[in-house]
Structures are given as C-alpha cells and as structure tokens.
Amino acid sequence: MYGVAILGFGVVGSGVAEVLTENAARIAKNAGRDLALKYILDVREFPGNPFERFIVHDFAVIENDPEIRVVVETIGGVGVAQDFTRRALAAGKSVVTSNKELVAKFGYELLQIAQERGVNYLFEASVGGGIPILRPITQCLAANRITEVYGILNGTTNYILTSMVRDGAAFDDALRTAQQLGYAEQNPTSDIDGIDACRKICILADLCYGRHVNPDAVTAIGIGKVTSDDTRFATAGNYAIKLLGRAVSREDGRIAAYVAPHLVPKSHLLASVEGVMNAIVVRGNAIGETMFYGAGAGKLPTASAVVADVIDAAKHDSLRKLISWEEGDEGMMFPSGQLESRWYARVASPEGSVKRVYPDVTILGGDTEVTGFVTASRSTKSAIEVSLGGFEVLSLFRVLD
C-alpha cells in the first residue's frame, strides 16, 4: 500500500481528499501505482461526511504507520504544522504542502531534513495556487539564468483592485464585497498588507536564485493606500493598478525583492489579469519572458497542485527531487528602494505647479486639489522622494516597465 495522510480537513484538505478520490484512475496511471488515502488528521469530528472514516485525532497514528509514505500538510501557519512536518520527514515520509508561511520561513531547514532522510518536501501549491510554477522554474527553465521574477501573487487584493477599477468602487466597499464572496478573510490583514504576496515572492526567489530569502528582510507594501483617485488616474493614463511581488537578480549576485502596488501599462499581459486570478512572469537569459496564469487560490485548483506533488513524490519514491537552496544572509540582499524605475505620484497640488517643477512628466489627471502624474525618467525611491519634497505626496507607486 502506498498510503497518503492529510493533515487538516479544511478547504484545501477536503479538496485534496476529493481530487484523490474522483481522479483516482488518472492519478494511478500518472503515478505508476495506486495511491490510497488512509488518514485525515483533524481535531474535529465530521459525522456524515463521506470521508468520516478516515478521520483520526492523533498524529502519532500517522507518524508510526509505515504504510503512510506521503503526508499532505494543509494546516497552515508555523506552529503545529511545522512540528508535524518535521516529525513526518524525520519518520522517512515525504511531505507535500500548500503552506506558504512555513515554506517561506523554514523551507531551507525543512528541505535539509528531507535531504538527510532521503525523502521529498514539495510545495507547488504554496505559490500561485493551482498554477504550475515552481516545477516549471526548477525543471523547464533549468537551462536559464533567471534574472527576474514578478507577478500578481494574491487573488484577494487583485479582486479588490479590479473592482475599484472596473466598478469605480471605493477600497472599503470592494473589500466588503470580497469578504461576502469568500475571497477575503474576516481578518484580511495578511492579504491587504502584502504579507501573503511577500511569502510567495520569497519562495519564488529561493527557487530562482538558489538562496533562502527571509520574508522579514523583504519590504511589503499593501494596497490599503490605493484610492479611487489613483485608479481613476491610472485608467486615464492607460494603466492598470496591480499589487506585484518582484525579485530581481543583480549582476553583482545580490537579490532585490519587494511587494508593492504598481502601475502596469495596459499593453502588458499582467494588466489583463483580473479578479482573483494570479499570473507570474519569469525572465531568463535564454527563454526571454514567459508567463504562467491561472487560479491563485480556491479549493480544487489548490488541491490539483497538491495532488500533483503527491503523484511526483510517489513517482520519485526511490529518487529524491533535486529541489533545494542554500542558506541566505543579510549581505546578499540589495535594498529594493535603490532599484530604479519610473514612478507614479499623486500629490496635493494644482496641476500647473507640477508641470512647472517637472516639465517632463505625463499628467494622468488632476484638478485644483490633486494631481496624478508619471515621471519620464527612472530613479531610485529616495531620489524621487527628495525631488517630491515640495509636494504633499498622497500616493507613490512604481511603474512597471
């Protein structure tokens, strides 16, 4: 028996149970062997649920069962999820997860344990939900030196920004609708403030550049300060506003990574990625730019990615996947504020005075109260802040080239 155990019977965990069951024939064919769901660990009971018979409450049952070869961790967070992951790996079982927080913070260590034990730690679902992205980066783009990775990594904020642009909704109203539709959590801080996107760009940077990028060392600016004035100005200038995570590999080997709202020209494919969809662009020295698009969250899309990892773990039971990265350090990070770009600014000032100070900007819109414009030349964040010193700056976002 090639046994699978699921930790946590929430949205993703129950999706994994469903996909494993419904697509069993295709999965067996692709894995080259039958996979058998044996346990689902949860503190709750699920009377009447079709998966009720799999429920167990004690992790030791899973840990000590030699028939369990793959453990699917969909608990989330870095507490008990971390403990169970370490114990499962130590017990010689492969672990598959959608837990971006755990991978972003402790991926380096957990991969070390997996390597020592000769098992796999796989986490395709931790970035981009169901979008195949981590495996294409490690395998299909393996012949490239990757120079940049960036994208729309959080569906909740993209849904809110899309509503603000398409329906002219105010931020608070768009957030409330997202909560009603189940796209945003009741405590939406992790999404809105860019924390979720930050974890994902760190995992992407880990894989693209081969060193552990600590989320604590990456500046994340969320969408809380994007106003309907900004979306109006952006639309008038033929831009979309998108929250992007971005990680750049510099010539000197240092990595610049950050999360922040950007003005994206409508001619760029990312500008057309709407609602809860995600898209990730990878730039390599041979491939040029390639983009991966799909559902960044949701029960079945995420479960699809988790189960693909389970299949991969089953296929590679005797051969470890060569996924790993090296330890990081502070010196390897390049301050993201020193990355040059063009900038969008909204300032409290009559339009005329902006043009007097910056003859070279493109005015996106304005009136006697407020002006939105895009700079013609590229500069660092501190340089643009200095040169905006004469204005009350209401918004300041990068423009994606």
Added chain:
Amino acid sequence: MYGVAILGFGVVGSGVAEVLTENAARIAKNAGRDLALKYILDVREFPGNPFERFIVHDFAVIENDPEIRVVVETIGGVGVAQDFTRRALAAGKSVVTSNKELVAKFGYELLQIAQERGVNYLFEASVGGGIPILRPITQCLAANRITEVYGILNGTTNYILTSMVRDGAAFDDALRTAQQLGYAEQNPTSDIDGIDACRKICILADLCYGRHVNPDAVTAIGIGKVTSDDTRFATAGNYAIKLLGRAVSREDGRIAAYVAPHLVPKSHLLASVEGVMNAIVVRGNAIGETMFYGAGAGKLPTASAVVADVIDAAKHDSLRKLISWEEGDEGMMFPSGQLESRWYARVASPEGSVKRVYPDVTILGGDTEVTGFVTASRSTKSAIEVSLGGFEVLSLFRVLD
C-alpha cells in the same frame, strides 16, 4: 563522462550548443552532474566557428560511442531525423528533440522504443518553443482530468494577424514583412496553412488525453483567407482574430481536434497575445483554466526547452520518465465540424438583408457590398452553412467562448 551529441547545427542546434556552454554551471547544478558536449553532427564544415572541433559527419561515431548518453535531434522532418532517432534509442541513448513533425507522426512508436530500451524520448521544445507546457501537463496537471486544450501555437501566423489588425496591413504585405524579419520562411506554407499548428495540437492532445492523435485526421484551416475586411469587422466588434489549435475531450471519450482562425473576445487573455508570442490554455476539472505564455520559437527560447529536457534526461538516467500514450484509431475522433460554437460570417450582401434573415445577430460592420456579423446562438458548422445558404459566404470563423 555524461556526453551529449547534437544532430544538426542549424538555428536550434547552435542555440543548444550555446546554452549548454554559457549556462554550464547552472545546468550542472540542476542536473546533479556535469554534462559534456562531445559531438555536433552536420554535413557542413564550420571553419572558424567556436564549436568547429565538435563537428562530425558520420552518425555511427555518435551511435557507437558509449560516452554519449543523450542525443539532441534538431534536424527536423521525418526522414533522416527519424532514422537517427530510432538508432540512438536502440543504442540505449536518450533522445531530446524540437521536431514536432516527427513527434506528431511517430511519437507513439518512438516512445515505445524508448520504453523498451529503458531510455527517455523528450520533446518539450516541439510545442510552444521555450514555453514550459508539456511537462506541466504531464506533471503539474497530473491530478486533473483535462477537458480542453487550445491556444496560439504558431508565431508566424500570429505575427501576420497582429500586423493586419494593428497596422491595417493586407495579408500579402504582412507576410512579406514577416519574411523580411525572419519570422516566416521563404516557403511559408506549413505555417500559413496551419500545418505546423496542427502538429502541435496533436502532440498536446496526445499528452492530455493519452491516445495518439494522427495529424492526418485533424482538419487544419490556415489564415490565407483572412482579409482586412475581417480584421476591421473583428476590431469593430471588440474581437481579435487568432489562429487557434484546439482539442476537446468529449464525455463519450472521443476527441475533437482542429486548427482554424477564431474571433477571440478582447476580454480573453489570448486576444492580448501579440506578435510572434504563443500561449496555450489548458482546462482541467480541478484546476479550471490555466495559461502558459512565452516565445513560441526562436533560437535561445527553443534551446532553453531542449536543454531543460537534456537536464531531465540526465537526472532520470536510471529512472524512465512516465511519458507515453496509447495507440489511436479512427473511431476515437469526433468530427470537429459537429462541435457547436457561435460563428462569425462575412457575406456578400447588403446589411439590411442579413438582419431580415437573422434578427438575432450582432452586425460588426458592413456596407452595400459586404456584411460581417456574429451569430447569437451556437450551432454546428454544417448547420450554420445550411442557414447561410442564401448568401455568398466570404469568411466563416468560429467565435471563441
């Protein structure tokens, strides 16, 4: 020594040599061992070329050298390329190729030989150039039942259609420019007539649905009959015109596959895929829709995909990749004309008479000579042809839903 031989020192072959050399460190890290380019087979001499010392003229040298573990076939066609591929596989060497014609026609047989010999036959570069697509389908989407795959599979025709829309160019002028820029060959039949796209949709269908789809059984309609009237009408109706390959898996297990021009609503991401870029959409029962975008051709992008396969072959030297499909037969194909869709028609007729016959159509444009419209309801190709019987039909394209 883990030796690599390249067959054919043309655009892709020389790109492979360059990528293997320039990105050697990253490749060795990803493959877990050093790869050494040892031979390049070509009938020509290349005096002064940096790779001159690798050139050999006799395939037997490669065939009989036990140090050669991977053979890269970039010759093209189904003649000598097929012979060398069979001999390399028979000699126990893995073969990697960008040759879509050979894979589309003889992939089933060649994979059988590879399986018997315990080696790999890999062809990521045969579809979508550098875009990671075949491996994501076989691995990342392995937990899905795939219901549909479609996309822009040919960069030459997409360049021509983009020029016709963006610059209002006539077909012949756009083709000539594409030839001058090297995007189209001097004999462009294979691209223009949809033959190249047909081979690629067959390979995608093979992998998505697990049975060999014979290119001879797939109807391919090219872009030769797309006129500037059509692009004008499409633009007016907020559509792009794209040549799409499409393969649908029906509930009864049959497969419908075809290549034809489509009107694509501007709200669909595919409508924004311009110039020589390619994009492929995969629809699965768990993932929903996911899209892969990038350079569909070109020296380095294609070489990037080839070398990724070489790395994969080297990593899986002792373990075959589970890529294969079953033999096909005629009964498994569903006639593509019986797939229902909305339709765009351009007819020689004054606008008034179209509206009298079809009150429910959307008129995209017209005058006393010609009218372009989109039907409101879905129908098969034969049904729309019957109902258009009273008109002289100048163009008839599907509308992508």
